[in-house]
Amino acid sequence: MADKEILLDVKDLVLHFSTSKGVVRAVDGVNFQLNSDEAVVVVGESGCGKTSLAKAILRLLPRNVHTYTGKVYLKGEDVMQLSDEEYRRQVRWRKMSMVPQAAMNALNPVLKVGDQVAEPSIIHSAMRKAEALEQASKMFQHVGVPQDFLNRYAFELSGGMRQRVAIAMALVTWPDLIVLDEPTSALDVLTQANIFNVLKELKGELGLSFILITHDIATSSELANSVAVMYAGQIVERSDAHRFFDKPLHPYSEKLMNSVPRLRGNQEPDFITGQPPSLLSPPTGCRFAERCTKRFARCDEDPPVIEQDGRSVKCWLYA
Amino acid sequence: MSVQMNVKGQDKALAQDEVLAMKSDTVTSNDVLLSVKDLRVWFELRRFGFGHAGYVRAVDGVSFDLNLGGTIAIVGESGCGKSTLMKTILALHRPTKGDILFEGQNLNALRGSEMQEYRSQVGYVQQDPYGALAPFMSIQRILEEPQIINGIKDKEERDFRLRRAMEEVKMSPVDDFLPKFPHMLSGGQQQRVVIARAMLLDPKLIVADEPVSMLDASVRVEILKLLRGLQEAHNLAVIYITHDLSTVRYFSERVFVMYAGKIVENSLINDLIHNPYHPYTDALLAATSDPDADNATRFRDVPPGEPPSLVNPPSGCRFHPRCTHKIEGLCEVEEPPYFEPEPHHLVACWLYR
Numbered sequence: 001m002a003d004k005e006i007l008l009d010v011k012d013l014v015l016h017f018s019t020s021k022g023v024v025r026a027v028d029g030v031n032f033q034l035n036s037d038e039a040v041v042v043v044g045e046s047g048c049g050k051t052s053l054a055k056a057i058l059r060l061l062p063r064n065v066h067t068y069t070g071k072v073y074l075k076g077e078d079v080m081q082l083s084d085e086e087y088r089r090q091v092r093w094r095k096m097s098m099v100p101q102a103a104m105n106a107l108n109p110v111l112k113v114g115d116q117v118a119e120p121s122i123i124h125s126a127m128r129k130a131e132a133l134e135q136a137s138k139m140f141q142h143v144g145v146p147q148d149f150l151n152r153y154a155f156e157l158s159g160g161m162r163q164r165v166a167i168a169m170a171l172v173t174w175p176d177l178i179v180l181d182e183p184t185s186a187l188d189v190l191t192q193a194n195i196f197n198v199l200k201e202l203k204g205e206l207g208l209s210f211i212l213i214t215h216d217i218a219t220s221s222e223l224a225n226s227v228a229v230m231y232a233g234q235i236v237e238r239s240d241a242h243r244f245f246d247k248p249l250h251p252y253s254e255k256l257m258n259s260v261p262r263l264r265g266n267q268e269p270d271f272i273t274g275q276p277p278s279l280l281s282p283p284t285g286c287r288f289a290e291r292c293t294k295r296f297a298r299c300d301e302d303p304p305v306i307e308q309d310g311r312s313v314k315c316w317l318y319a
Numbered sequence: 320m321s322v323q324m325n326v327k328g329q330d331k332a333l334a335q336d337e338v339l340a341m342k343s344d345t346v347t348s349n350d351v352l353l354s355v356k357d358l359r360v361w362f363e364l365r366r367f368g369f370g371h372a373g374y375v376r377a378v379d380g381v382s383f384d385l386n387l388g389g390t391i392a393i394v395g396e397s398g399c400g401k402s403t404l405m406k407t408i409l410a411l412h413r414p415t416k417g418d419i420l421f422e423g424q425n426l427n428a429l430r431g432s433e434m435q436e437y438r439s440q441v442g443y444v445q446q447d448p449y450g451a452l453a454p455f456m457s458i459q460r461i462l463e464e465p466q467i468i469n470g471i472k473d474k475e476e477r478d479f480r481l482r483r484a485m486e487e488v489k490m491s492p493v494d495d496f497l498p499k500f501p502h503m504l505s506g507g508q509q510q511r512v513v514i515a516r517a518m519l520l521d522p523k524l525i526v527a528d529e530p531v532s533m534l535d536a537s538v539r540v541e542i543l544k545l546l547r548g549l550q551e552a553h554n555l556a557v558i559y560i561t562h563d564l565s566t567v568r569y570f571s572e573r574v575f576v577m578y579a580g581k582i583v584e585n586s587l588i589n590d591l592i593h594n595p596y597h598p599y600t601d602a603l604l605a606a607t608s609d610p611d612a613d614n615a616t617r618f619r620d621v622p623p624g625e626p627p628s629l630v631n632p633p634s635g636c637r638f639h640p641r642c643t644h645k646i647e648g649l650c651e652v653e654e655p656p657y658f659e660p661e662p663h664h665l666v667a668c669w670l671y672r
Contacts, residue, residue, distance in 0.1 A: 193606035
């Protein structure tokens, strides 16, 4: 791993929202790295802050932000130092882009999909429309959408095709990194497999890096080089994919892995009892302690992040 | 009418009425609860509001029997007609052709109060729990409403029933949840309320339409086990509709694979996983992933193309344009009947003629 270039380095990223009930600590001190040509998967239950993490990295923030601090190095440059306008011009879509959750419904219903895919090139790469459309048709080829679909509207496309168009839109300016937020959770299994085939191909051919955000461990393994497990606003385990899927370290990751219904093999799945803590006032000690079966006295204190053979885990068991 | 299934020779096609007699479970005797016979549900397309422009053949010749206390799963992609089949069973659509018999009574013949009586015996668990619960009603009211509509006038009895249902879905202490509104609950809790509502009137049949597909992977198994527990405790018949084969084995023994309005394979789930016959089932299984780091370097075999339009379905076998095992001159000409390559395992594919 050491010989690879670090593409993205996130340090102590914090994103808190103010609401009428208090401050929601959606992203609470997140650290991780991503090498070029690799994919990291962020897994966690709903409400653990994984979508907020994506938004924090891409600086797509709502109005009620309370705190937004930390460092995000993209190829060595701290993009958090840039002003909003500089960020918009230099980083978003030029270097990092995003396929939003439910991307199939994110397309504009009254624009032709070709025009929509061409738009980022016109805005960010100062192309003329004809050129941008040509670029869009090239992207359609990459993601496997027939050329004549350029002139169609979103409602004329199936869910899988719409998802591909959304991916083409994120690709069209040749960014280094694409953030995929639950790209397949609304799709059928065959379509899902198709989309992952496309993503694998893109990763191999174009040398793209991905951050894949999902709650579904089974499909996450389709793309992952490394895995980050998120719980209650924090990353509790980071590991390479091989060792993670073989044997996760953190008790939460273990439970998450055991809760997956499997098609093959006879392992009886289990589920995690209880609810994740409220992000309004998370517990002071380990945030998973309340649901953990391996809890002991020290869990009342906040566990440090412990490094172990290139993996890291935030749990007292490994201290 | 529930004839014990005949085990036929390896290469003999089954006649239509023998297929009809195929039962959802191997339980004998004549305790058939629901019997679907050559059901067709077509929706008429109209041009400019009145000109006839063809039909959408959402369900096109589906037959099965479901026993009291039996479970079946229907697996298929979106647009294959599984939701239309379910809604027709719930009497929300009328069959274009064919019959649905519930305890021997034909749904087509039910009127007014008989229909209400039928509906009270069939519970419905929706796919999206948040969309299925009225946002302006408290949980108490959500659970009281169906009882009022179905004429349970005694307030105490209503209260007793709703508490019993809430305890059955393990939403306790009940009093904490009753005054809450749906948005205050997590997705898993909302789905429990939906299940409690389906259980209120002591139904004999529950239809669960993708009950876990909108939920987090970590609570899916919990909800499925809950449903399974209720099914066993009350001897409920359950139809479980899903697109995810990996969850079926935790719920049902028998599974029907549906493609373009037809059932293409009918088997026990373990036989289906280890020994699928239909090329479409094969593709579905190959596309389902288990957590494994090696997945990242493997490409999956996916049949080319997309499910066909149900307005003009392909001639012959409806899967033939995407099938890699197509037999020229046969598959695109003649529709395959059901073959039985092994006992209790039916497949509509010419490969097994």
